[in-house]
Amino acid sequence: MSKTTYDERTREQRTVSTSTPAVGVVATPENSDSIPAAALQAKRRGFEPIVTAVDETVAGYQLADEIDVRTVDPLEREREHVDPWDRLTTEARAIGFPGLIAHRNPDAAVDYSRSYRQAMDTDRYTIDAVASPTVETTPRVLAAIPAYNEAATIEDVVADALEYADEVLVVDDGSTDDTATLAREAGAAVLEHEENSGYGGSLKTIFREADRAHADHLVILDGDGQHDPEDIHTLVETQRETDAELVIGSRFEPESDTTFPLYRRGGLFVVNTLTNLGLGIVRPSSWIGDTQSGFRAYDRTAIESLAADDSIGNEMGASTDILHHAHHQSFAIDEVGTTVSYDVDNASSQNPIAHGIHLVTNILRTVEEERPISSLGIPGLLSATCGIGFAYLTMANYIDSGTFPLGLALVSIFFTLAGIFACFTSIILHSLNKHSQRVAETTHAKY
Known part of the structure; x- marks a missing residue:
């Protein structure tokens, strides 16, 4: 591959006005495959x-140039004694970047937030990238904590959890306080979301990291001190x-000593009932007792499945989504009693009514998508039947009295049209579900 020298004219054309340090990468035959991904990740993070x-024959370097990543020509072989990192530093200065973050290991993830802060806080022009603090061992038991503004409690929760787990992972979901710093000081590996992505977003990060670390058991608990790490x-x-793939710490088992506020107990009864019916579990004796408990243990099979x-x-509806996933995968689910303390500061950051409405809406939407015949078709048929009944009463009343009952006629029309619409919708959704299943089965068979 032959390239012209990276001259002043090219540099001027590609110079950008920026206050953000550049991210430097040196391609070698050993890290060649990782170069494009590392460069694109830096771009996605605004660097x-x-x-x-x-x-210049290194494939990763050539690919970087092809995907429009700024490249600096390697020096000729007779000048190999010049450090390529020095060349990148010189080029970054000439372009006008305020600093250079040296990404020396493109195979490793970078914590760009900490790297940026370090670059801004030092007088040195070039700094080494700060590696993303992931779980590096293969823990038999990994405790994970989704956390948002839990600075008041996170240190104690992490310290206590470390007594019963091989490693503790905290996913800081865009906190505006010192949650991440305090969790690190307490001994946890910390992954930071730049923006708040929600409870489910944190869980997805946890499943992916637990899968990458090949944890045998993943236990998720809250960071506000409600759960007992013991x-x-x-x-x-x-x-x-x-050998259950999923074990739930239940507040309703006999050995639990959890005291519920009355409104919370009533709300959980409604949500638990709807969730179990949505899963197709009709007999109360087979129900999952605490569908909304965030204190759960997952085995290796469940971790791999949920990560994908x-x-x-x-x-917050992610708790229900996980149960639907477990049901579809035929996972065994067990429950053990656990005591939850509601006598903690900021035990819930959400309005309980809004939270409950969101959960019920999510459950009903899931049931509608997965069981359209039972959730829409049957009620629709009943509604249409009622509409026909009201139509009969309307006509009978008109024949007997000679006066047309407008109100009864409108009720008849409403129930009939609503029922017909629900029936047709259920048929369409059922057909789409069957088609999606056939496509998935065909794709799976091919691969």
């Missing part, structure tokens, strides 16, 4: 990557004894 190479051991031991599921929502 401009600059790529050079130890040799129960981590109970959930994991139950999972090992029963993009259909889980970002909000």
Whole structure:
């Protein structure tokens, strides 16, 4: 591959006005495959990557140039004694970048938020990128905590959880306080979301990281101190004894000593009932007792499966989405008693009424998508039947009295049209579901 020298005219054309440091990458035969992904990741995070190479024949360097990433020509072989990082630094200065973040290991993830802060806080022009603090070991038990503005409690929760887990992961979901810093100081690995993505968004990050770390057991608990970290051991031991893919720390089991506010108990009864019916579990003896508990243990099978599921929502309804996933995958679900303390500061950051409405709406939407015949078709048929009944009464009343009952006629029309619409909608949704299943089965068979 032959390239012209990276001259002043080219530099002037590609110079950008920016106050953000550039991200430098040196392509080698060993890291060649990782160069394009590393460069694109830097772009997605708002940084401009600059790529050079130890040799212009390195494939990763050539690909970077092809995808419109700023490249710096490697030096000729007779000048190999010049450090390519020095060349990147010189080029970044000439272009006008305020600094250079040296991404020396393109195979590793970068914590761009911390790298940027470090670059801005130092007098040095070039700094090494700060590696993303992921779980580096292969923990048998990984405790994970989705956290948003939990600075008041996160240190104690992490410290207590470390007594019962091999490692603790905290996903800081765009907190505006010191949650991330305090969690690190307490000994947790911390992943930070730049913006708040919701409870479900944090769970998806946790499943992906637990899968990457090959954890045998993943236990998720809240960061506000409501859950007792000592129960981590109970959930994991139950999972090992029963081989259940999912074990739920339930507030309704006999050994639980949880005291509910009356409004919360009533709301949970409604949500639990709707969730179980939505899962197709009719007999109360087979119901999941606490469908909204956030204290859960997942085994390796469940971790891998959930990490690959993009259909889980970002909000609090993710707890229900996970149960639907487990039901479809025929996972065994067990429950053990756990005591939840509501006597903590900021135990719930959401309005309970709005939270309940959101959960019920999410459940009904899921049921409608998965069981359109039972959720829409049957009620629609009943509605249409009622409409026909009201129509009969309307005509009978008109014949007997000679006066047309307008109100009864409108009721008849409403029930009939609503029923017909619901029936047709259920048929269409049912057909779409069957078609999607056939497509998925065909795709799976091919691959």
